[in-house]
Amino acid sequence: MADNPFFETWDSAAGLPPFPRLRPEHFPPALTAALAAHKAEIAAILASRDPADFANTLEPLERAGRQLSLVSRCLDTLASNLGDPAIEALELEWSPVLAEHDAAITGDSFLYARLMAVPEDGREEDQRRLLAQHRRQMRRAGAGLDAPGRARMLAIAGEASRLETEFAQNVTRAERDWTLSLSATDLDGLSDDFRAALQAAADERGEQGWLVTLSRSVMEQFLAQSTRRDLRQAVHQAWSVRAAEANAPLVPRLLALRAERARLLGFSNHAEYALDGSMAGSPKAAMALLEKLWEAGRARALVEEADLQALADADGLGGTIAAWDWAFYAERLRQQRHGIDEAALKPYLPLPRVLEAAFDTAHRLFGVTFVERDDLPAWHVDARSFEVKSGAETLGLFVMDNYARPGKRSGAWMSSLSDAAALTGARAVVTNDNNIARGNPTLLSWDDARTVFHELGHALHGLISTVRYPSQSGTNVEHDFVEFPSQVLENWLATPAVLDRHARHVETGAPIPAALRDAVLGARTFNQGFFTTALVGSALLDMALHSLDDPSTLDPAAFEAAFLADRKMPEAVGLRHRTLHFSHLFGGSMYAAGYYAYLWAEVLDADGFAAFEESGDVFDPRLSQKLREIYAAGGSRDPMALYLDFRGRPPQEDALLRARGLI
Ligand SMILES: [Zn+2]
Structure with missing residues (x-):
């Protein structure tokens, strides 16, 4: 164990793992020790002869496994960021071990019986929710099944995790190669x-x-x-x-495992299983929203397609526009109609200005400040560390890795290395990854800038969190609520209050001209038929795949083709994510039958941001404070109750259609 940082205590004031010192060979002994420690912690809970209560069951359960989650999250972080074959091999080897370990604990019938015996009387809301959350999680892991059922659940968890890791690695490899x-x-x-x-x-x-x-x-x-x-x-x-070829055999197997698990637990399919306990509550409710959006989005996309075809005809394209022509002609049409082009806008969105805008928005809304800590290096020279404060109080640490590079997973994401919670005294350590193309200087597209705000929204959810229990901290909320804090923050980028202050020309420092700013804001609903159709199409495909009775012999490509034909998807639009690289669904399980969650949360964010607009001040202090309470509460309160407290009424679907310009 000599020189293995995982066996040392490091500067707990900052809490950042010593990434520069971590080597692949440090992980196996650290994981082995952390697994054993976690098992011992659970065994100690079960060994108690006293009647089960919060102090001898829930609290030790919440404290248990901290080292394991830290080591495994470090492994995830390196695997996503470095594209190092040794780390990838470790990930492939350990993901089923970790998944089975987790499934063995959440599926433990003795622990389940003990949790069922904990009395609720006199408990506060977060504690009642905590108990219900643990019981539900264990029920869903099969803790209430007979011994053969539990054994099968364990095997499914291990095999599914291995397939998911393989799927995600295939996508990363295909993008790298x-x-x-x-x-x-x-x-x-x-x-x-x-x-x-x-x-x-x-x-x-x-x-x-x-x-x-x-x-x-x-x-x-x-x-x-x-x-x-x-x-x-x-x-x-x-x-x-x-990655289509490599992933084609994995998808039917994964779908079959998920369908089998759902049936073992008494659900008719994975979609029913996945939405049980979500905000939407059932696939039926999610589908009702998706169908409404699909209809409005597709109708608009057909109008847009006709406009683009006319432009292409005039341009002498000599045929029907294809999927690879859409963005090209859409950009030209946007220039014609709104007098802007991405190239004119980008000099006003240099990376440092966009970061400044995002941090300042967080400050004006929530009173948080970001102080760079050059003394805390992370996993790559591009990853910058910030201490995040609220007044004099340190909330936690934030690491931001903005640039694309070979071997880094595509997309953008937030991760939590440490969940803030009063019970453990832990502070938040959260990370953001973006994939911005490095330039000299680096200028962002509007989409990239929006993504920076989005991921910072997730990070703030982790950083502002003030809950008692780790499993209710930050982004540990219902999966169809988790995109609300991120998506709602995107709205501030598109306000004069933020653009006028921060969108400054990279060379001259001049503020964005009002005409360009207004053109950008005026064009926000442009091409939304295309975006809505591509996004909702992927969400509908997700639901269709996860509602199949017997997916074991599925031909994913043929299924997708039939789905698109049946839906009359315009060929020039296509899906935002196709089945065989759809990592949300198959690179992990969180978004399996859960891709609709982006749209579900978008209803909340469109409706929620409208409250600020209606107030006449996008930084209205009273509303900002109420919004902060949603971020602070994490999973300790019911999401709809949180929203009602903030908005004073339930969310309205039309807010989303209006924000996308579809009504
Ligand atoms: Zn997100």
């Missing part, structure tokens, strides 16, 4: 800063010229800008089929 090398004659239409980003990507891999990579932000910018239809098609095609 595909590049398109461009020569000087292939750059027509690309803006200077985007060319610089492609050049930086080539440099990073020791290549000459310009390199297109499969990061969403790069792919989207290329499709919007390149005049070369053949290259657009090549990039779109590569994005669309990435």
